[in-house]
Amino acid sequence: MSDLKIALIYFSATNVTRTYAEVIQKELISKGCEVKLFDVTSFSSRQKPLPLDNYNAFIFGFPVFGDFAPGVINDWLAKLKGNGTNCATYFTYGGRSTGYAHFHTRSLLKGAGFTVQFTAEFLGRHSINLAGWNLIPSRPDNNDFTIAKQFANLAVERFTADSAKPFCLQTPFAYDAKLAFLKNIEKKPERAPNQPVRIQENCSMCRLCETECPNQSFNADTGLSDPLKCISCFRCVYICPDKVIKVDDKMKEFYPHFLMQWSLTEEMAAAKKSRIITDFLEASC
Ligand SMILES: Cc1cc2nc3c(=O)[nH]c(=O)nc-3n(C[C@H](O)[C@H](O)[C@H](O)COP(=O)(O)O)c2cc1C
Incomplete structure (x- = not known):
């Protein structure tokens, strides 16, 4: 022991x-x-x-x-x-x-x-x-x-x-430069493609999306996340038992672009x- x-x-x-x-x-x-x-x-x-x-x-x-x-x-x-x-x-x-x-x-x-x-x-x-x-x-x-x-x-x-x-x-x-860059990023009130939204009506209103959100961003009543607070972590998408929360299709569209930008392949x-x-x-x- x-x-x-x-x-x-x-x-x-x-x-x-x-x-x-x-x-x-x-x-x-x-x-x-x-x-x-x-x-x-x-x-x-x-x-x-x-x-x-x-x-x-x-x-x-x-x-x-x-x-x-x-x-x-x-x-x-x-x-x-x-x-x-x-x-x-x-x-x-x-x-x-x-x-x-x-x-x-x-x-x-x-x-x-x-x-x-x-x-x-x-x-x-x-x-x-x-x-x-x-x-x-x-x-x-x-x-x-x-x-x-x-x-x-x-x-x-x-x-x-x-x-x-x-x-x-x-x-x-470039650690200091990265920190300075992050400090100066201004969040915008518009929703970005990687932010979740409820897309269907057949929601059981369990409110997990709201209670489990890491940053008090998701509102179960409106089915929207607050773009100023959302950290795009996919928590609400993952835990939703009704599978009615999604992010924009643009995230899929951007995938090849991101891989290219990162010089990364799925195999790598x-x-x-x-x-x-x-x-x-x-x-x-
Ligand atoms: C907003 C966001 C940013 C991410 N950034 C990176 C990253 O910089 N590098 C990376 O390899 N994976 C990144 N990932 C992938 C996660 O690190 C990875 O899937 C992680 O295992 C998720 O853990 P969790 O399920 O415990 O939240 C990111 C995921 C999200 C949602």
Whole structure:
């Protein structure tokens, strides 16, 4: 039996990151750890404080949205109090790139007082497949889950070692410029093609689209999302039991254009492998 009490905190709009959380939890439990999952996807789940004092280690799992963890999560993370506790991060991504996610989230966690020991990136079907894309539709697969189990075993090793050294990453190319660019983007009040809308009348009004929305954007009465708040995560499209929420067909039309812009093919994305990142070990960084 281990002394580790781990809180595994995740955001998951279309259940990829959650699936990995469950695999990691199962492996940790088989090694004698106590593990509790905290789903912080919905807006309401992030309004109440988590009982962080009950845990002696943390794992944070997030999808990559536009090269970063979701913005609503980054804002929330920065307010946590880590008190020097060990943690690890993992990111799920749709076969393009994890961009700045490892570096940026690590900086936020460090700023919040956590000691980030290592990180990982796991492949998962692209959320926009729900709008007609076809990026790694069969991932995660068993190879991905094997790496996720190795991640869990490394967590046990690192979180119990006396002298584990936190990992360090070099500042990614053009990081400051990218942050400045994002800060200056103005959201527009018009709906973009990647924002959801209810398209049919036969809706059972369960209101999941509203209660599960990560940013209080979707309105079940009007069937529209607020373009100033919508983060285009596909949560409402994925969870709707009546399958009446959709995004614009233009998202499918744009797919070849995006692949070209990213110099990416479906085969190249499928060839990518999940991996654990522990390099650049330096006590000072
Ligand atoms: C708005 C948005 C932006 C995304 N940006 C990226 C990206 O930059 N790189 C990438 O490889 N995948 C990207 N994806 C795909 C997701 O990272 C991937 O499908 C992830 O596994 C979804 O996890 P979830 O089901 O837990 O939400 C994006 C998805 C969405 C909805």
